[in-house]
Amino acid sequence: MKMIRAFIRPEKEQEVVLALEGAGFPSLTKMPVFGRGKQKGLQVGPVHYDELPKTLIMTVIDDADVDRVIQVIQDKARSGFIGDGKIFVSPVDNAYTIRTGEAGL
């Protein structure tokens, strides 16, 4: 299993979530986060924004689905300008459903 953590623009969140649902991955957790990237924030005229609001979407999926999920997120979250965000993939050993106590997704 792999955990996908995608940092995306807040305004793209609904689009990404609905696209994932359409692709068969309805389960996810999201949280609002603040951060900056390579460009060290954003400069608008004299004002410098050091930390920009992003939405973190976290989902755990089977190894075989990783490429497909990344493709879906990329398609929907991309605007082509800086600040589109990043996607991180990390390993997960085990997942448990609390309702049943069973292992597995």
Place this chain on the structure above:
Amino acid sequence: MKEITAIIRRDKLPETKTVLEQLGYPSLTIQSVEGRGKQRGAMCAEMDSEMPDSFCTAVKLRPTPSSYALEHTLPKVAMYVPKRLLTIVVPDDVVTKIVKEIVKINKTGKPGDGKIFVSPIDGAVRVRTGEVGGEAIA
């Protein structure tokens, strides 16, 4: 070292904290998150396990869309249920025990009880002393 990420009901948080304390692993990080599972945030039981469906309909207790979706007119919106996300880093040998205890205390048998993920952690550093590895989380 393993990282246990548990997504649980909001009202079970105090009990879960007590149990972890009793087990001897009191350190944890708590985050307030929203999310949905297989049921897609469409069920009353995901919000509150003790509330009957009829009551939820009466008081219109439903999972809510994100603030962005509320402010904008969208053709279709996704619903989320508020949850608490716990992050605990523990040594390898106690993972099974802790998972079992978290499952025991959080189980209501209704959808929305949450998930627990166990993932590997390569290293840890205690900032105050500079200790690394197992000592840092002891």
